Amino acid sequence: xxxxxxxxxxxxxxxxxxxxxxxxxxxxxxxxxxxxxxxxxxxxxxxxxxxxxxxxxxxxxxxxxxxxxxxxxxxxxxxxxxxxxxxxxxxxxxxxxxxxxxxxxxxxxxx
Amino acid sequence: xxxxxxxxxxxxxxxxxxxxxxxxxxxxxxxxxxxxxxxxxxxxxxxxxxxxxxxxxxxxxxxxxxxxxxxxxxxxxxxxxxxxxxxxxxxxxxxxxxxxxxxxxxxxxxxxxxxx
Numbered sequence: 485x486x487x488x489x490x491x492x493x494x495x496x497x498x499x500x501x502x503x504x505x506x507x508x509x510x511x512x513x514x515x516x517x518x519x520x521x522x523x524x525x526x527x528x529x530x531x532x533x534x535x536x537x538x539x540x541x542x543x544x545x546x547x548x549x550x551x552x553x554x555x556x557x558x559x560x561x562x563x564x565x566x567x568x569x570x571x572x573x574x575x576x577x578x579x580x581x582x583x584x585x586x587x588x589x590x591x592x593x594x595x
Numbered sequence: 596x597x598x599x600x601x602x603x604x605x606x607x608x609x610x611x612x613x614x615x616x617x618x619x620x621x622x623x624x625x626x627x628x629x630x631x632x633x634x635x636x637x638x639x640x641x642x643x644x645x646x647x648x649x650x651x652x653x654x655x656x657x658x659x660x661x662x663x664x665x666x667x668x669x670x671x672x673x674x675x676x677x678x679x680x681x682x683x684x685x686x687x688x689x690x691x692x693x694x695x696x697x698x699x700x701x702x703x704x705x706x707x708x709x710x711x
Contacts, residue, residue: 524705525704527702
């Protein structure tokens with residue numbers, strides 16, 4: 485069974501601080517996605533990474549796909565209250581048609 | 596506007612009373628899926644459909660049924676709901692589910708179901 489472990493599960497920091505969220509697996513994924521979910525809404529895609537070692541930037545958010553395509557990280561620089569939400573990673577394997585989801589990281593940025 | 600719609604958004608029902616949650620997408624997507632979201636457990640897939648008339652079980656299919664008679668619609672049916680099916684449910688669609696950039700999941704707004 486493929487698993488994606490996210491850490492930390494919960495993070496509460498002050499505005500302006502930096503943070504990193506991790507998504508780890510023992511399985512290889514053909515691509516990995518990061519979503520953000522706000523209260524009362526469905527998750528919304530932030531980024532898809534497909535190449536080992538790939539780094540993508542979305543304003544203050546930096547996403548990295550591990551060289552072996554087994555893990556990924558999300559780094560937020562100078563976090564703002566608008567970054568508050570649940571961050572989910574999801575991996576796609578070529579062998580089936582299901583996405584494997586992490587349990588999520590609940591992020592709270594205090595003003 | 597490209598979107599996935601779900602109805603109802605909120606539902607309180609009693610044990611054993613059959614219910615249907617509707618899901619519709621207007622993006623001509625091949626792939627549709629139902630998830631439930633519970634605190635600490637993340638998103639767990641209930642059923643998915645790769646195309647019309649093609650459905651398959653996800654990780655937690657017990658107690659649920661689905662149908663895909665039209666490309667745009669993918670209703671979730673609870674024949675005899677039980678309290679352990681109290682949860683937040685999401686419908687999602689994507690262009691396909693090959694690895695890569697075409698499998699972005701577009702989610703509906705969610706249906707909060709309470710079974711008493």
